[in-house]
Amino acid sequence: MDEATALELIRLADGDQIVSVTLADRVPAWEPGYYAADIVITSSFVNAQLRILVTLEDLDHWAEALDRIEQDELRPAEGGMLTLDWPPAGNDGYLRFIADDPYVVEVHDAPQTRISVSVPLDMGGAWIAEARHRLGVVRGLLGPDA
Template structure:
């Protein structure tokens, strides 16, 4: 039954072995309105992970970010908040989309990951977000 619980909120990946994912791990113990999540970066050169707290307003801001991406704009998600930030640049330094993960508050590390997305990647992420919100948000307010 656990495999039907939507866990993967973000998955930027390509055939070159580059990926950035955000995975929901579950409700945060002791924090009824918070989800535990993690950002995982994997490339042939560098790999790492960082913990992330998700709550309804962060999921809603990801929805707004996806709308801006769909309109052709670069986005910053969770910028200027405690914890890591994710930036999506539609035309990065290598003339392809890239994801930048910053963890200034803890490790002070920034990782830039180029990726070649499939044609429907924004619609795919909108669907991922809907599934995560439909399942998890009612549990956060319970």
């Protein structure tokens, strides 16, 4: 990964553990609108990296996910926990957010290995504003279509 062109889209951290998504380059991977990205888990227990593809539509999904989380729509009326997948679960790896205290972020490699890693994160209250800022920076650097 070229440090000069890498863009950190998501950084979920609590001081001890980090789950991040970094676009590997500002240029589409092989097809217009598809960007190579790395999901990276860093902790004292496990360190892992998973290459995925992120689309411009996925950036919109991330903005919508932040809206839902901020509005506390992840908790259904009956009091259970609701989950949110980003990018939407499919043929590639993805993150699953579980609204709990602390948040739990699962990293899924599906369907390749079907391995998943669960990372509890006590992120505090400012993480959503920071996430929106990172998203804005990435969109600005990718251009007007982002």
